[in-house]
Amino acid sequence: MKELINEINQFNTDRGWGRNHDARNLAISISLEANELLECFQWQSAEDSIAKDKQAIIDEMADVYIYLLQLSDVLGEDLVHAAREKMKKNAIKYPIQVRT
Amino acid sequence: MKELINEINQFNTDRGWGRNHDARNLAISISLEANELLECFQWQSAEDSIAKDKQAIIDEMADVYIYLLQLSDVLGEDLVHAAREKMKKNAIKYPIQVRT
Amino acid sequence: MKELINEINQFNTDRGWGRNHDARNLAISISLEANELLECFQWQSAEDSIAKDKQAIIDEMADVYIYLLQLSDVLGEDLVHAAREKMKKNAIKYPIQVRT
Amino acid sequence: MKELINEINQFNTDRGWGRNHDARNLAISISLEANELLECFQWQSAEDSIAKDKQAIIDEMADVYIYLLQLSDVLGEDLVHAAREKMKKNAIKYPIQVRT
Numbered sequence: 001m002k003e004l005i006n007e008i009n010q011f012n013t014d015r016g017w018g019r020n021h022d023a024r025n026l027a028i029s030i031s032l033e034a035n036e037l038l039e040c041f042q043w044q045s046a047e048d049s050i051a052k053d054k055q056a057i058i059d060e061m062a063d064v065y066i067y068l069l070q071l072s073d074v075l076g077e078d079l080v081h082a083a084r085e086k087m088k089k090n091a092i093k094y095p096i097q098v099r100t
Numbered sequence: 101m102k103e104l105i106n107e108i109n110q111f112n113t114d115r116g117w118g119r120n121h122d123a124r125n126l127a128i129s130i131s132l133e134a135n136e137l138l139e140c141f142q143w144q145s146a147e148d149s150i151a152k153d154k155q156a157i158i159d160e161m162a163d164v165y166i167y168l169l170q171l172s173d174v175l176g177e178d179l180v181h182a183a184r185e186k187m188k189k190n191a192i193k194y195p196i197q198v199r200t
Numbered sequence: 201m202k203e204l205i206n207e208i209n210q211f212n213t214d215r216g217w218g219r220n221h222d223a224r225n226l227a228i229s230i231s232l233e234a235n236e237l238l239e240c241f242q243w244q245s246a247e248d249s250i251a252k253d254k255q256a257i258i259d260e261m262a263d264v265y266i267y268l269l270q271l272s273d274v275l276g277e278d279l280v281h282a283a284r285e286k287m288k289k290n291a292i293k294y295p296i297q298v299r300t
Numbered sequence: 301m302k303e304l305i306n307e308i309n310q311f312n313t314d315r316g317w318g319r320n321h322d323a324r325n326l327a328i329s330i331s332l333e334a335n336e337l338l339e340c341f342q343w344q345s346a347e348d349s350i351a352k353d354k355q356a357i358i359d360e361m362a363d364v365y366i367y368l369l370q371l372s373d374v375l376g377e378d379l380v381h382a383a384r385e386k387m388k389k390n391a392i393k394y395p396i397q398v399r400t
Binding site for chain 4: 201204207208211214215216222223224225227228230231234235237238240241245246249250254257258259261262263264265266268269271272275277279280282283284285286287289290291294296297
């Protein structure tokens with residue numbers, strides 16, 4: 001994952017991008033890409049969307065991930081570590097219900 | 101990453117969740133979490149947001165990632181692979197400009 | 201405003217649209233259009249965005265409004281009335297601070 | 301509608317808000333409120349959402365509209381006029397198909 005982040009940073013550096021890539025602008029871009037992903041499912045079911053547009057869905061999903069990696073890099077926080085910590089909080093917030 | 105997906109799936113199974121987790125509903129949730137992330141930056145600069153709410157930002161970033169992993173799992177597509185393939189397309193779409 | 205809603209409904213009927221326009225699908229479209237609006241401001245300041253893309257901004261703003269009117273129609277709720285009621289709640293939630 | 305905009309502006313002035321309400325920040329807030337609206341429909345059908353949360357749906361719809369009115373005011377553009385102009389463009393983009 002660190003390797004992928006380096007590739008993304010190199011990609012941006014090669015194009016003179018990245019100066020405006022602060023956390024706020026990255027959060028905006030994550031919302032924009034998330035909605036381009038959602039647009040693949042507009043007016044139709046999951047099944048129909050995947051049947052017609054699977055590659056577009058994968059590409060938009062990738063775009064969300066690419067911006068998410070950049071944000072994690074700006075924050076100096078590993079995504080997998082952040083996810084594990086968040087799941088610990090979720091486990092407390094939503095305890096397993098034992099049926100008796 | 102595969103291990104983390106298994107943990108997420110187990111988390112959902114333990115709570116009887118996941119039946120509604122089709123690709124369309126996951127795409128909706130990715131947009132929702134992306135906007136909870138963006139909300140951390142509402143009305144204030146990146147610097148102020150990070151100074152005040154860094155842990156909340158990391159937690160919301162993690163939530164986007166957790167849903168993104170579930171979507172990648174539903175689609176049977178590895179996120180890192182998808183990102184590398186998308187970057188190849190981006191490299192063609194946005195060629196490096198050589199100044200002469 | 202009621203007249204405008206009738207025009208939108210006629211527009212949809214003329215094209216055989218509208219069968220899928222339930223409240224959930226309209227809410228998805230409102231988020232999508234809101235993000236197309238936001239995209240006009242990606243990577244640049246409000247001033248630069250307006251200088252370059254004012255008509256696009258107005259068009260995307262209009263798209264959000266058109267879907268919002270359809271949702272209000274589906275819910276049988278007047279938008280202006282809903283806004284006034286919401287502002288009463290906001291006034292209680294955020295009381296005016298009197299400095300002494 | 302102009303009267304409602306005046307009420308919103310007065311509401312903001314009374315609270316010392318509004319200095320940061322440029323078009324970009326308003327567009328961010330429109331996306332945020334659109335997603336709070338969409339959240340009412342997360343994991344459930346339109347019917348179930350309306351049955352359980354109709355007032356919340358109306359309130360979030362109102363919040364989108366309140367920010368949309370502020371943006372239209374900042375841009376000096378009437379929402380109804382913008383919607384009518386946009387529908388003319390849509391009518392050209394999506395002509396009525398005559399079946400023969």
